[in-house]
Amino acid sequence: MFFLNFSLAEFAAFFGAVSAVTVALYLLDRSRRRQVVATLRFWAASDRPPEMRRRKKIQQPWSLLLQLAGMLLLLVALGQLRWGSPERATRDHVLILDTSAWMAARTAGGTLLDEAKRDAAAYLRAVPAKDRVMLVRADALATPATRFESSRKTVEEALRASRAGASALNIEQALDFARQVQRLEGRLAGEVVFVGAGRISESESPSLAAIPNLRVLPTAAVPENCGLRKIGLRRTPDDPLRWEILVTVRNYGTRPRTLPVGLYFGNAVIGSAMVPLKPGEERSAAFSYRTKAGGWLEARIEAEDALAEDNRAVLELPAPRLLRVLVYSAEPDLLRPLFAGNPLVEAVYRPPAAFDPAARADIFVLDRFSPPAAPEGGTVWIEPPLASSPVRVRSVTKNVRLTRWTSEHELGAGLHSQGLRLDEAEVYSAAPGDIAVAECETGPIILARPGRFKTVVFGFHPVRSPLRYELTTPLVFANVLRWMEPGIFRRWELSGGSAGTVTLALDKAVPQEEIRVVTDHDRPLPFTVQGNVVRFFAGAPQTVRVNTREHEYVYSLTLPEVAEAVWEPPRQAKRGIPPAAAGGPASRDIWQALALAGALVLVIEWLLFGRGRFGSARLRLFPWRTAETGAPARRKAS
Amino acid sequence: MATAPLIERDFLEKLERMTIRWRKSFQGLVGGHNRSRFPGAGQEFFDHRHFHHGDDLRAVNWRAYLRLEKLFLKLFQVEPRVPVRLLLDTSESMATGASSKFDYARRLAAALCYIGLVRLDSIVVHPFAASLGDPFLSTGGRHRLAPTVEFLSQLSPGGRTSYLNVSKEFITRYAQRGVAIVLSDFLDDAGCERPLQYLADFGHELLLLQVWAEEDREPPWEGELELVDAETGARLEMAFGPAARENYVRSFDAFSRSLQELAARTGGRYVGLPTSMPIEEAVFGPLVRMKAIE
Numbered sequence: 010m011f012f013l014n015f016s017l018a019e020f021a022a023f024f025g026a027v028s029a030v031t032v033a034l035y036l037l038d039r040s041r042r043r044q045v046v047a048t049l050r051f052w053a054a055s056d057r058p059p060e061m062r063r064r065k066k067i068q069q070p071w072s073l074l075l076q077l078a079g080m081l082l083l084l085v086a087l088g089q090l091r092w093g094s095p096e097r098a099t100r101d102h103v104l105i106l107d108t109s110a111w112m113a114a115r116t117a118g119g120t121l122l123d124e125a126k127r128d129a130a131a132y133l134r135a136v137p138a139k140d141r142v143m144l145v146r147a148d149a150l151a152t153p154a155t156r157f158e159s160s161r162k163t164v165e166e167a168l169r170a171s172r173a174g175a176s177a178l179n180i181e182q183a184l185d186f187a188r189q190v191q192r193l194e195g196r197l198a199g200e201v202v203f204v205g206a207g208r209i210s211e212s213e214s215p216s217l218a219a220i221p222n223l224r225v226l227p228t229a230a231v232p233e234n235c236g237l238r239k240i241g242l243r244r245t246p247d248d249p250l251r252w253e254i255l256v257t258v259r260n261y262g263t264r265p266r267t268l269p270v271g272l273y274f275g276n277a278v279i280g281s282a283m284v285p286l287k288p289g290e291e292r293s294a295a296f297s298y299r300t301k302a303g304g305w306l307e308a309r310i311e312a313e314d315a316l317a318e319d320n321r322a323v324l325e326l327p328a329p330r331l332l333r334v335l336v337y338s339a340e341p342d343l344l345r346p347l348f349a350g351n352p353l354v355e356a357v358y359r360p361p362a363a364f365d366p367a368a369r370a371d372i373f374v375l376d377r378f379s380p381p382a383a384p385e386g387g388t389v390w391i392e393p394p395l396a397s398s399p400v401r402v403r404s405v406t407k408n409v410r411l412t413r414w415t416s417e418h419e420l421g422a423g424l425h426s427q428g429l430r431l432d433e434a435e436v437y438s439a440a441p442g443d444i445a446v447a448e449c450e451t452g453p454i455i456l457a458r459p460g461r462f463k464t465v466v467f468g469f470h471p472v473r474s475p476l477r478y479e480l481t482t483p484l485v486f487a488n489v490l491r492w493m494e495p496g497i498f499r500r501w502e503l504s505g506g507s508a509g510t511v512t513l514a515l516d517k518a519v520p521q522e523e524i525r526v527v528t529d530h531d532r533p534l535p536f537t538v539q540g541n542v543v544r545f546f547a548g549a550p551q552t553v554r555v556n557t558r559e560h561e562y563v564y565s566l567t568l569p570e571v572a573e574a575v576w577e578p579p580r581q582a583k584r585g586i587p588p589a590a591a592g593g594p595a596s597r598d599i600w601q602a603l604a605l606a607g608a609l610v611l612v613i614e615w616l617l618f619g620r621g622r623f624g625s626a627r628l629r630l631f632p633w634r635t636a637e638t639g640a641p642a643r644r645k646a647s
Numbered sequence: 648m649a650t651a652p653l654i655e656r657d658f659l660e661k662l663e664r665m666t667i668r669w670r671k672s673f674q675g676l677v678g679g680h681n682r683s684r685f686p687g688a689g690q691e692f693f694d695h696r697h698f699h700h701g702d703d704l705r706a707v708n709w710r711a712y713l714r715l716e717k718l719f720l721k722l723f724q725v726e727p728r729v730p731v732r733l734l735l736d737t738s739e740s741m742a743t744g745a746s747s748k749f750d751y752a753r754r755l756a757a758a759l760c761y762i763g764l765v766r767l768d769s770i771v772v773h774p775f776a777a778s779l780g781d782p783f784l785s786t787g788g789r790h791r792l793a794p795t796v797e798f799l800s801q802l803s804p805g806g807r808t809s810y811l812n813v814s815k816e817f818i819t820r821y822a823q824r825g826v827a828i829v830l831s832d833f834l835d836d837a838g839c840e841r842p843l844q845y846l847a848d849f850g851h852e853l854l855l856l857q858v859w860a861e862e863d864r865e866p867p868w869e870g871e872l873e874l875v876d877a878e879t880g881a882r883l884e885m886a887f888g889p890a891a892r893e894n895y896v897r898s899f900d901a902f903s904r905s906l907q908e909l910a911a912r913t914g915g916r917y918v919g920l921p922t923s924m925p926i927e928e929a930v931f932g933p934l935v936r937m938k939a940i941e
Contacts, residue, residue, distance in 0.1 A: 041871035047748075047863050048834040049876045049883050051902070055895035153667035476653065 020088055027080050033341070035073050059405045075614035082607030086600040091197075099139045100199030101157050104129055104164070106171055107205020110507070110569030113173035113204075114232045114315040119504035121228050125204045129168055130203055130227040133161050139292055140199055143190060144168060147205075149176035149182035149509050149570070150548060157194060163461045166187050175508040175550050177572035180209050184220060200224045200583070207576035215240045223582040224376035233262035236319030237568055238291060240308050240505035242326070245297075249329050249352050254296040256308045260286035269311040272296050274326070275304045303328030308505070316571065322505045325552075331355040332490060335384075337364055338376035343472040347486045354490065371494050377470070383462075389495040390466040392435065400456050400466045401438045406449065409469075410433040413448045420446045420457055420465075420488050426481050435468035438538045446485070455485070463493045470522040493607040495558065508547045513555055513562060515541040524614060651797050654757045663789075665930075665940045667770075669826045670868055671852045673729055693724040707811060730825030731763060731770045734813070736801070739774040739878045740834045741813040742804040743858025749804045752830045752858050754926050759828065760785040760795045762940060772798065776806035779816040806837040807878040814842035820882045824850035833857055833906055836879065839910055853915030854939050855906055860922050864899050866892065 046052065067139040106129055112122040133142060141157035144167045154167040159474050184201060188394040191198040204226040208334055241255040259373070265287050272280040280296040310320040334356040338344055341358035348356035366385075373384040379397035388399075395402050411429040415421040424447075439445055445453035446465070454468035471482045491498045518541040526536040526545050529552035536545035536555075547566045549552055555562040578584075660749045698707060698718035735756050735762035741749035756772060760852075763770040769786035772795070773779055785795040817827070827846055833839045833855070847853050861867075866887065874883045885891070903919055918933045936941050 041873050042868065043873045044866075044868060045743055045875045045877050046866070047743040047832060047860075047877055048836065049879075049881055050834070050836065050894050051898040052874055052883055052885065052887075054898040055887070055891040055893075298709065546726060 020084070023088075024081060024084055027084060028077055031076050031080055032073065034630060035076065038482070041240060042612060056249070066373070069618055070617035072614055075610055075617075075634070079607045079611035079614060082603050082610060086607060088605035089195075089598065089600045090603060091256070092599050099137070099141065100197045100200035101191055101194050102136060102140060102142045103191060103201045104132065104142055105145045105147050105151070105187055105201065105203045105205075106154075106168065107148075107178055107203070107207060108171055108174050109178035109205070109572065110173060110175050110318065111177070111206055111208045111316070111571050113318060113569070115317075116232055117476075120173070121206050121232070122171070124228045125206075125226070126168050126171065127612045128228070129202075129204045130165060130588065131166075132204070132224075132226060133240060134165060135317070135587050135589045136199070141196075144171075145170055145183060145187060146174075147178055147180070147203075148174035149179050149546070150181040151179070151186040153186075153190070157190075165277050174548075175569050176209065176548060177507075177570040178205070178209050180207060180447075180576050184223070188220065195303065196447050198222060199468055201227060203230075203578070208572040208580070209574055209576045211573045221581070222581065223579065224587070225578040225582050225584050226585070226586065227578075232265070232315030233264060234319075234571070235260045235262065235266050235286060235310060235312070235313040236314075236571055237308055237310060237322050237505075239507070239563075239568070240306075240322055240324060241507075242306070242324065244329070247352075248299065250301050251297060251299040252326065254280070254298060255293050256282075256296065257291060258284055258286065258310065259291040259292040259573070260288055263288050266312075270294050271309045271311050272298075273307040273309065274300065275302075276299060276307075301328065301498050302325070316569070319507075319571055321489060322565070322568050324503055324505045326503070327501075329353075330497055332494055333370045334372045334374060334490075335359065335368055336372035336374040336376065337361050337378055337380070338374070339378070340376070343470075344374065344376060347472070350388045350483065351487070351490070363460060367466075371497070372490065384597070385462070387463040388465075389489060389493075390464065392468065393466060393471050395435070397468065398435070398437075399464055400440075400443070400458065402468075403436045403438045403452055405433065405435050406451055407433045409454065411447055411449055411454070415444060415446055415448075418444055418446070420444060420492050422488055423484055424481055424488070426479060429476060429479065429481070431469050431474050431476070433469065434611040437466065437468060457489075457492070465477075465493070467487050468631045485517075499556075500560045501563070503565065505565045505568065507568040508550050508566045509570040510544060510546050511564055511566070513543045513545060515557065515560070517541055523558055525554075527554050527556070528552065648740055653754055653800055653903050654761070654926075658758070659761055660794075661927070662758060662930070663765055666766050667731060667759065667762055667768065667826070667940050668938055669729060669852050669854075669891065671824075671850075673824045673850070675926055678702075690771060691724045692721060695719045695723040696722060699737065709919065713736070728816075730821070730823055730827060731768055731816075731828065732821065733759060733764075733772045733828045733830065734779075734817070735774045735799075736776070736808065736829075737774045737780070737802055737804050737839060738806055738808040738831075738834075739804055740832055741858075743776075743877045744862050746833055746860055747923055748858045748860055749802075751920070751922045751926070752856075753799045753802065755856065755858075755920070755929065756830055757792075757799055758926060758930055759798055759940075761789065761792050764789050764792055764795070770892030772800050773817075775808075775813045776804075777809045778812050779820070808839075809837065810835045810839040810842035811837060814845045817846065818849050825852070826854060827851040828854040828856065830856045830858065832859055832863065833902075834878075837870065840905060843909055847909075847913030847915060853910055855910050855917045856934075857903060857906055857917065859899075859917045864921070865896050888936075 042360065107125060108122065112125065114118065114121050116124065118124060136142065139159060139161045143157045144154040144164050146152045146154050148302060154171065155164055158164050180203070184203070187201040191201070200222050201220060202224045206228045236259060238257040238259045240257070242252050244255055245251045254272065256270055257273065258268050258270060265285070267283055267285045270282050270284055271278060279298045282294040284292050284294050286549065305323055306326050307321065307323045314320065332354045334348055334354055336348070336356055336358045337360070338358060339360060345358070348354045364378070364380045366382045372387045372388055372389060374389045374391065376391045377394070379394045390399060394403070409431040411431065412427070414424040416424055434449065434454045436449065436454055437456045437457060439453050440458070441571050442459060444457040444459070446455040446457055448454065456466050458464040471477065471485065476482050521538045522539060524536070524543060526534045526543070528534055534545050534547070534553060536543055543555060545553065550567045553564045553566060555564070563594055695708065696719070698720045702720050706721045711717070711719045711867070714923070735752060736923055737749065741752060747844050760770050760772065764785060764787070767788060769784060770781045772785055783795065783798045786789070829843070841854060869887055872885055872887050874885065875881070907917040916937045916939055918937050918939060920929045920933065930940070
């Protein structure tokens with residue numbers, strides 16, 4: 010006989026507490042109560058029996074004993090007392106199969122996963138036939154493959170269907186999950202069995218000391234492997250067509266290796282390096298490549314090892330996009346220096362007479378010229394004619410002093426120069442929603458208007474005025490171009506890595522609403538932001554884009570996540586496959602009978618002792634009792 | 648906050664046909680509810696006789712004189728005018744219990760007064776506890792119920808009961824015998840039987856209406872009790888169980904029986920009324936059966 014839910018100490022503690030409460034309530038119930046009555050004459054007459062004269066603490070010991078017995082039976086039922094030997098009880102085992110990326114490593118007899126499956130099947134054969142087993146596939150997430158099943162066939166089918174995943178093992182989460190499902194099931198917990206290589210991340214330090222029923226079936230083979238860890242690409246700041254490429258490799262094996270790393274673009278070799286690696290060492294090789302074209306970049310380890318999946322990674326390089334600026338100016342040489350300094354800008358200059366409304370460009374610049382029809386795109390107007398200005402001109406002022414820049418807006422970001430003087434400037438009337446970029450005493454002289462096609466109007470010529478000698482002029486134009494076409498100027502970084510949890514450190518803290526994390530199918534992915542660190546989880550190989558206002562980070566998570574360390578199971582954990590269980594009768598649940606017996610005892614106690622305590626309630630509930638028995642005088646009177 | 652009325656209008660309408668009854672013939676009065684054999688001042692015609700010198704000319708039957716040219720005098724039946732006095736217990740013991748005996752007694756008193764008012768009887772209401780309180784004369788017809796109800800509403804329970812004092816004062820104050828309706832729980836540590844016997848011996852007809860709460864007769868409590876007498880403040884500690892309850896009920900019933908025997912012995916009547924019994928049921932049930940009213 011044994012308890013399913015409680016240990017003996019827990020049961021004793023619970024029963025002690027319940028008994029104490031029962032005795033306390035009993036004594037409280039029978040403590041002396043003060044009662045004001047109409048007269049004492051009948052009470053004095055009723056106080057005849059000698060046993061009632063003396064006040065006793067426990068007047069009805071049988072009542073107390075019955076209450077305690079009832080409580081005991083209910084508590085025993087709650088503890089799920091079972092009839093039979095604990096060894097014969099049916100148990101619930103959780104079989105955790107390591108399906109991390111490392112389990113795809115090849116060994117002499119197949120893969121590590123095949124070896125683990127064989128061990129798991131052997132364990133299934135060893136556990137008693139009536140025991141139930143749940144199969145849990147564990148990589149970065151613990152996923153139950155079956156419920157608690159007594160059918161071995163179902164579990165074996167789920168075992169056979171298991172495949173190695175792309176992420177590393179999270180052993181702590183898997184073991185926690187196993188313990189929780191055993192607790193929630195509310196039956197006799199069996200073993201938590203871990204089958205696999207148990208490779209975990211170096212940062213993971215599981216606290217598993219408190220698992221008494223843990224069994225470990227480790228895979229015997231320890232294959233040699235080297236693999237790509239990550240690839241980082243970004244454009245060089247001074248040359249947008251040049252890529253800086255960083256390939257990181259690691260030696261997971263026990264022997265030193267020298268790895269040949271090759272880099273291919275469009276199937277042509279663009280770089281190679283020999284990387285010497287000590288056991289457990291991780292090193293990076295840097296490459297540089299300039300191209301205007303988009304295509305596939307492939308990094309490859311030119312050597313055979315146990316895990317082929319991490320020997321090759323492919324990333325898509327996008328073709329760089331340039332900003333097309335169409336400048337209509339009678340004096341193009343004045344404006345040329347403003348656009349020539351930016352490698353992302355491709356400026357085309359045309360005289361005003363050659364204006365073509367069908368011409369296509371990202372931004373149009375109209376220098377002292379008003380076209381017959383508005384261009385289809387963002388437009389920068391420089392000193393527009395008064396009659397056809399896109400913004401109402403309030404006045405034309407001479408000897409203007411520039412007093413204020415709207416530096417809180419991105420159009421005025423970094424502009425602080427004060428006291429600049431202009432010979433003449435148009436002062437505009439700002440409409441609601443307009444942004445005054447620069448102002449003099451009488452009003453805005455550079456005005457921006459958001460909309461489908463953004464518009465910026467300069468009330469003076471920046472190059473024909475004294476402003477041409479100021480650093481302010483190229484900065485204003487840089488801000489204007491960035492505001493009108495932010496996508497082109499967004500900084501762009503590409504990384505190749507492994508699936509799992511990705512941590513991205515931004516240059517500066519960005520509000521969460523300005524961050525978007527999407528997959529390559531533009532499906533949003535949950536993420537967290539803590540300061541300037543963004544974290545998200547990709548459970549499967551895929552491409553993930555993290556967009557902020559100024560940056561775009563592209564993660565090509567195609568590499569398997571191979572963990573660096575090997576988990577050391579606790580010393581008290583059992584190892585190996587247990588001997589096959591002997592057959593015999595299983596233990597039997599008797600809590601239902603105990604619960605009924607407990608309830609019955611409490612009902613008997615109430616019938617024998619409890620009813621009298623509710624005399625007043627009874628009188629109210631059954632008034633005819635009073636009518637019948639209450640008035641001998643009335644009977645006689647009638 | 649408006650309080651509940653002491654007596655409901657529907658109930659009053661049902662009381663319209665009732666009359667307070669008594670059995671005795673009282674010396675010097677035309678008593679009982681038998682038709683009077685004596686002519687005198689009254690409302691109902693009784694007989695004629697020849698006119699004699701000095702008779703009241705207003706009672707001459709002038710129609711008969713016009714027809715017969717003889718003077719005949721109309722005689723009227725004397726109305727019974729037996730004094731009815733209602734003694735209402737206002738001691739502290741009447742306030743004990745989950746349902747107040749005092750409220751119950753007040754409502755019953757109001758009902759009896761209304762019955763008297765309808766029949767143009769006069770009822771003197773006397774609250775009492777340790778002594779007789781100030782009387783209130785309920786008279787003047789059914790429309791004079793409001794002052795009676797107001798008087799009853801203003802009463803509050805308090806003090807010890809002393810039937811001996813009350814009996815002495817009653818006998819001293821009222822030399823004229825009559826009906827004494829006692830509405831009380833009759834719980835007096837000094838005993839109420841002997842004082843009530845004095846009243847009966849003096850010539851009063853007793854109508855004893857014993858009101859009790861359910862817990863007065865069968866206490867619902869059990870276990871260790873510290874009992875406090877509501878009137879005297881005396882204390883008694885005891886363990887109370889089923890056997891003790893049985894003894895208690897037996898004692899209470901014996902007490903009720905002794906009151907009943909006293910009433911029977913003195914030519915009076917006794918009615919026991921638990922507060923759980925509705926007033927209407929009490930009036931049309933036990934009181935009618937005992938011919939206290941009809």
